Amino acid sequence: MAMAMTALRREGRRALLSAPSQSAAMAARSPAISQPEIAPLGARSISTQIVRNRMKSVKNIQKITKAMKMVAASKLRAVQTRTENSRGLWQPFTALLGDAPSVDVKKNVIVAITSDKGLCGGINSTSVKVSKALQKMTSGPEKESKYVILGEKGKVQLIRDSRKHIEMTVSELQKNPINYTQVAVLADDILKNVEYDAIRVIFNKFQSVISFRPTLVTILSPEVMEKESESGGKVGDLDSYEIEGGETKSEILQNLTEFQFSCVMYNAVLENACSELGARMSAMDSSSRNAGEMLDRLTLTYNRTRQASITTELTEIISGASALEG
């Protein structure tokens, strides 16, 4: 009888090996349902190898996403202090010049700040959506608007349908830690190569670790600024200010615009970096939580499958033995 049992067991294992493909497909399709399926003669039960492989990969994913969350959290701490310190930088300019987001000019330039790396939730898509809406808003029969894109993710999304509107793209902004000199050089580059009457900068402002608000800052060229201030527009009483400093008023205004642009860009790039890290933290957090849940479900399936196959084998052996006894 012992020989019969071992023979049956060997037969069962051979059948298992021969019919893994069907059971694999079955297991892949519905891991929650565990039942011995109709298989060629001699097959005993579903292979647990498939479920085990899935469990291993899900566990790895969980580890990776948890590690990414930790990395993002530690980077965020460092960048957040610098961002908060730089928040005072653009306020004097807005206090002086006001803000005119609805200004109507011929040459608009939209600077969209996005991230280079992915896996950071929806912040890049939000920025791109807002930029596209802005572009529709500011283009018309006599006016045009062009893009300057910072970051790979924005470039990839905008190049699909607005390729001819893209004036300039910049990537690898965060290879070295962000500092004012680097951003000032970049701002200078943009101002030199792009003709503009108004520049609109779009970025995600960091409000808290889970909340980011798309923000729009408008910077007018010196000529437009003079025109607006003379016509009594939003620029406020720029005329009432005495200009202290050497040459003509327009030269001072030119310097002022360039300085304002570099300060605004510095703050914008920092805020966007903070938002990116915060978004990545929450995305990776929910990923690892999902992976954990999936792992629990797979473990249950695995155990059920394993126990079912053991039960089946036992039943067959016992029924075979009792049949032999007669």
Add this chain to the structure above:
Amino acid sequence: MLRHAAHRLASRAAAAGRGSVSRRALATAEVPAEAGEDPAFLEAWKKVTTIIEPPQTPLAAMKPRPPTPASIPSKLTVNFVLPYKSEIDNKEVDMIMVPATTGLMGILPGHVSTIAELKPGVLSVHEGNDVTKYFVSSGFAFVHANSITDVVAVEAVPLDQIDQSLVQKGLADFTAKLGSASTDLEKAEAQIGVDVHSALNAALTG
């Protein structure tokens, strides 16, 4: 599937964040008093799309500035900001002296509204009997009608942190470079170096 879950979380969080942003009423001397958002902008935005929420503007994120008072206030409120920190934030002082390109300028409460471009030099803040001196690299100073002064500079160091010997050495280096400069760019760079270092020298000695 993981991406969708993350996206859902992010959009839920963003919606929560959007709901909690408050709109502050603004009343400043410069900008006409209105809510933090520009109504014309919101109008134009709604024409383009109603699904996407309009972006925030800086006015909504700033603390409102006080209006111009009727009489000259007794103290000057100073904001001195650098890219990496706010050195002085809303401090009430008696007087500040800024190194404008036209020379050292003193600003007292009630000073006329001015935009001044700064050259490398010493900025001193006078509060009662204390004087705090900084060497600023360059920047802008705005004096508003409501006796608030904003100084924005690229770099500033308190005077006691500057090393005299290094300044002398730098001055000598740049003067030599100026002498041997060939292209316009090199000449400009060397000239800037000479200006900054002589200003540093003057600040330390004077």
